[in-house]
Structure formats: structure tokens, C-alpha cells
Amino acid sequence: MDLKEIQNLIKFVANSGVAEVKLEMDDVKITIRTTLEGNVTEATYVQQLPVQNALPQAAAPQQITPVAAAPVAEPVETNNYITIKSPIIGTFYRKPAPDKPMFAEVGKTISKGDVLCVIEAMKLFNEIESEVSGKIVKILVDDMSPVEFDQPLFLVDPS
Incomplete structure (x- = not known):
């Protein structure tokens, strides 16, 4: 009903x-x-x-509304860019501590193995390292916001 x-x-x-x-x-x-x-x-x-003992086909379908991570200010051509995605669910932090500088900024050149951010999951802070070398074109998530598994975090220009 x-x-x-x-x-x-x-x-x-x-x-x-x-x-x-x-x-x-x-x-x-x-x-x-x-x-x-x-x-x-x-x-x-x-x-x-x-x-109790309900059959799966008897269950009413539920509507799930996806939550957008961050509004995109302007469209960016992503064909030539590599997307770095979140390997875990947690809270995204751009700094190692509140009084420390940001790990990565737009326009910064990064190398393979550089720490880009920290994702906190269950009180554990996991450093997310770059798997590619290049220049950061866009940061897709706001600092201190929740992220999902496989959610895009950074766009990197490998050239």
C-alpha cells in the first residue's frame, strides 16, 4: 500500500x-x-x-536515491585524463593534520607513489598513493566529505 x-x-x-x-x-x-x-x-x-520467511519476489521494490558527492562547477574534458578513484569507503581528507599543508593541489605535478590524500575508515587513516605520474587537473571531492568505494577523487593529466 x-x-x-x-x-x-x-x-x-x-x-x-x-x-x-x-x-x-x-x-x-x-x-x-x-x-x-x-x-x-x-x-x-x-x-x-x-x-518472517518472506519470499524475495514478494518484497516491495524500494527506491534508492543516489547522493551526489560534489557539484561540478564546469565540465572538464576527461578523455585524456586518468581518474584516480577511492579504494575504500570513508572520509576524505586533503591534509595529514589540520595544521599541515595539503597533500595535492590542482596544477601540482605528482609522481607514482606520491600521497594524494588520506581516507579515514573506522578510525584508521589510510594514505592514498598515486599509481600514475602527471599533473593534477581537478580534485573531485571536498575536504572532510564521505566517499564511496570506486568514487572518482582526482583527474590527472599523464602527459
């Missing part, structure tokens, strides 16, 4: 003059109570009951 159906049910019950309606379906239990004066809805309870 979706939200629109629940809203329509509430309107129907409010206009019918019934004081209380209880509805139980497979895994949903709904109770709607109204006051008699003015037919105003007083309380609506929607309770999801635990489902």
Missing part, C-alpha cells in the same frame, strides 16, 4: 462519519481515528509488521 492509497483511505474515512477504522493486510496494519464533530482526522497509525 503506497502513500497515495493511505491518503485516499484517510479522506474516505473522514467523510464517512465513522469514528475508527482498522485495516490489516499482509505486512501493514493501519488504524485511522476521527472525531465526529467536523470529521477531522485525529490520529493515523501505520505500522509495518515483521515478515
Whole structure:
């Protein structure tokens, strides 16, 4: 039962003059109570009951909205660039400590093995090293923001 159906049910019950309606379906239990004066809805309870031994095809599809990491200010031609991606999930830091300088800046030339950033995962700080040599063209993630596995972090021009 979706939200629109629940809203329509509430309107129907409010206009019918019934004081209380209880509805139980497979895994949903709904109770709607109204006051008699003015037919105003007083309380609506929607309770999801635990489902035991549910079949996978019986499960309702859930909509997952992806979260964007950082807004892109301008489009960058990425055909000639190498993308350095996050090898783990965690929090992205551009500095080794708050009072230290940044590991990598846009325009900086890097070599293979240079530390580009730190990703903190479960209180462990993991140094992310460059696997290529080149010049940093763009940093795709803001400092101190969460990153996902395989999320692009840097664009590097290898030429």
C-alpha cells in the first residue's frame, strides 16, 4: 500500500462519519481515528509488521536515491585524463593534520607513489598513493566529505 492509497483511505474515512477504522493486510496494519464533530482526522497509525520467511519476489521494490558527492562547477574534458578513484569507503581528507599543508593541489605535478590524500575508515587513516605520474587537473571531492568505494577523487593529466 503506497502513500497515495493511505491518503485516499484517510479522506474516505473522514467523510464517512465513522469514528475508527482498522485495516490489516499482509505486512501493514493501519488504524485511522476521527472525531465526529467536523470529521477531522485525529490520529493515523501505520505500522509495518515483521515478515518472517518472506519470499524475495514478494518484497516491495524500494527506491534508492543516489547522493551526489560534489557539484561540478564546469565540465572538464576527461578523455585524456586518468581518474584516480577511492579504494575504500570513508572520509576524505586533503591534509595529514589540520595544521599541515595539503597533500595535492590542482596544477601540482605528482609522481607514482606520491600521497594524494588520506581516507579515514573506522578510525584508521589510510594514505592514498598515486599509481600514475602527471599533473593534477581537478580534485573531485571536498575536504572532510564521505566517499564511496570506486568514487572518482582526482583527474590527472599523464602527459
